[in-house]
Amino acid sequence: MQAPRDWIERFKGQFDSGWDAMRVATLKRQKAMGIVPANTDLTARDAQLPAWATLSPEQQRVAARQMEVYAAFLAHTDAQVGKLIATLKANGQFDNTLFFYIVGDNGGSGEGGLHGSGSYMGAIQGMPETDAIRLAGLDAMGGPGTYPHYAAGWAWALGAPLPWMKTVASHLGSTRNGMVVNWPRGISAPAGIRSQFGHVNDIVPTILEAAHIAVPEVVDGIKQKPINGTSLVYSFNDAKAPERHTTQYFEVFGHRALYHDGWMASAFHTRLPWKAFSLEQKSFEADKWELYDLSKDFSQAHDLAAKQPARLAEMQALFMAEAAANDVLPLANIIVSTGRGLPSIPGKRMVMRFGAGTAGIPESALPKTYNRSFSVTATLDSAGSAQGVVAALGGSSAGWSLWLDAGVPVLTYRLFNIQTVTLRGAAVLAAGSHQLRFDFDYDGKGFGKGGTVRWSIDGAVAGSDHVPASPPGLYTIDESFDVGRDRGSPVADYPAAGGLGFGFTGGSIGEVVIEAR
Numbered sequence: 001m002q003a004p005r006d007w008i009e010r011f012k013g014q015f016d017s018g019w020d021a022m023r024v025a026t027l028k029r030q031k032a033m034g035i036v037p038a039n040t041d042l043t044a045r046d047a048q049l050p051a052w053a054t055l056s057p058e059q060q061r062v063a064a065r066q067m068e069v070y071a072a073f074l075a076h077t078d079a080q081v082g083k084l085i086a087t088l089k090a091n092g093q094f095d096n097t098l099f100f101y102i103v104g105d106n107g108g109s110g111e112g113g114l115h116g117s118g119s120y121m122g123a124i125q126g127m128p129e130t131d132a133i134r135l136a137g138l139d140a141m142g143g144p145g146t147y148p149h150y151a152a153g154w155a156w157a158l159g160a161p162l163p164w165m166k167t168v169a170s171h172l173g174s175t176r177n178g179m180v181v182n183w184p185r186g187i188s189a190p191a192g193i194r195s196q197f198g199h200v201n202d203i204v205p206t207i208l209e210a211a212h213i214a215v216p217e218v219v220d221g222i223k224q225k226p227i228n229g230t231s232l233v234y235s236f237n238d239a240k241a242p243e244r245h246t247t248q249y250f251e252v253f254g255h256r257a258l259y260h261d262g263w264m265a266s267a268f269h270t271r272l273p274w275k276a277f278s279l280e281q282k283s284f285e286a287d288k289w290e291l292y293d294l295s296k297d298f299s300q301a302h303d304l305a306a307k308q309p310a311r312l313a314e315m316q317a318l319f320m321a322e323a324a325a326n327d328v329l330p331l332a333n334i335i336v337s338t339g340r341g342l343p344s345i346p347g348k349r350m351v352m353r354f355g356a357g358t359a360g361i362p363e364s365a366l367p368k369t370y371n372r373s374f375s376v377t378a379t380l381d382s383a384g385s386a387q388g389v390v391a392a393l394g395g396s397s398a399g400w401s402l403w404l405d406a407g408v409p410v411l412t413y414r415l416f417n418i419q420t421v422t423l424r425g426a427a428v429l430a431a432g433s434h435q436l437r438f439d440f441d442y443d444g445k446g447f448g449k450g451g452t453v454r455w456s457i458d459g460a461v462a463g464s465d466h467v468p469a470s471p472p473g474l475y476t477i478d479e480s481f482d483v484g485r486d487r488g489s490p491v492a493d494y495p496a497a498g499g500l501g502f503g504f505t506g507g508s509i510g511e512v513v514i515e516a517r
Helices: 005-009 018-033 057-090 131-136 152-158 200-210 309-325
Strands: 099-102 179-182 247-252 255-260 263-267 289-293 351-355 374-394 399-405 408-415 419-424 432-442 449-457 460-469 481-483 505-516
Touching: 005 057, 018 057, 018 152, 057 131, 057 152, 099 200, 247 309, 255 309, 263 309, 289 309, 351 481, 399 432, 408 432, 408 449, 408 460, 419 449, 419 460
Parallel strands: none
Antiparallel strands: 099 179, 247 255, 255 263, 263 289, 351 505, 374 399, 374 432, 374 481, 374 505, 399 408, 408 419, 432 449, 449 460
16 A cells, blocks of 8 residues: 555545445446446445444544555556556557456455554554554555555445455455456457456466467476366357356355355355454354355345255355365364465574575564564674674564664664664774674563563663564564665665665674574
């Protein structure tokens, strides 16, 4: 959710009526455009999602701005795709280009929480972000260095008229997305709507058929598994062609569904999309299954499970068969994506050592320093004029960085939009060998508690501060740990003269040791 300021201002005031009104207006437009059947009903808001009218004026002001920023991002993205189209037309390749424009990989995201967030990665982990904090960041929202997320009510509104949102794979509000296919040389039929079921696994088979390429049986000596998808080419010039992708399972975090011959069976499990780290557990046998005839009920508004128990039982059995065939079983109460079945890089290691030039190490590959005390120790040699990043983890959302500002050692510890600690040494490092150490002394038992940040230079404490919380699981999902440079967004406000990543110069880095305690 970032966009240029002038793009954001284009949408000022357009969402002041809120998400309930947006749902109604969206469905009205969809019907007028023929995108959904005329008999489509609007599904109800979940009781746990607040009605727009229940928000305070300040909460409404922040929420409206969140949607203005998101709309600006969408419009700005469309404009950049437009440049690609213009280029293809200019070089004569547009008519012979098969173009897929898929609007999202899931439904709208509720991960910003019920009131949205000024710092996405903090709020999703339950960091203490208040209305006052969100309001204070209103003017900067969407600009460089910010990481906001809209309120869950907007996620629900963006999926109109469907129920639920991202991660709730039991219902279409999580999984149904618009897609535009364009290929002037290959599609002779006029522009129109296609209603045959299609899934993301159909895209590769479609491309292969259109390009007259056989599905490879072996790649680099490895026998390939069958592709589950079905080419959509059959529908390009025949809007009424019989549907070929007739069965598809869905499962995320225990929410599960099965599409089969126009019907959909849906089972909501337990994980709410705006409570990403909820520890609530529930048996899968206790889940309530619903049944919908999508040929007559586009939006899953009318549950037929009680009227057709035999059909529902058949679809439940078919889901289990599909789940078994696609390695979904056993079903598990997974709260966050854990890479189930994949090896852990750090394993149980409490100490790891890294040398100069280390780059792009994901947080998941480091010792687990969350909900506990830890330390980072770096050794270096200075020629008397050293500067730049010694080691850094994370980015402008959250993280820490050990760096030299014109020779003066600095520690920056960024706790999302809650607090940023900056501790500076008293003098420039003299020529010779030195040790920089950052300690985080955890306050106590439990998740996400606060702690004391201590900064030491050559064994002497150079400053300390206390933070009220700490990440219970991660600083970011898209930054890395690096030695000698801060790749990605900057943890600290480095001098512009240092260049991109503020690389270390004027000396050499020995090793950086991360130790969990």
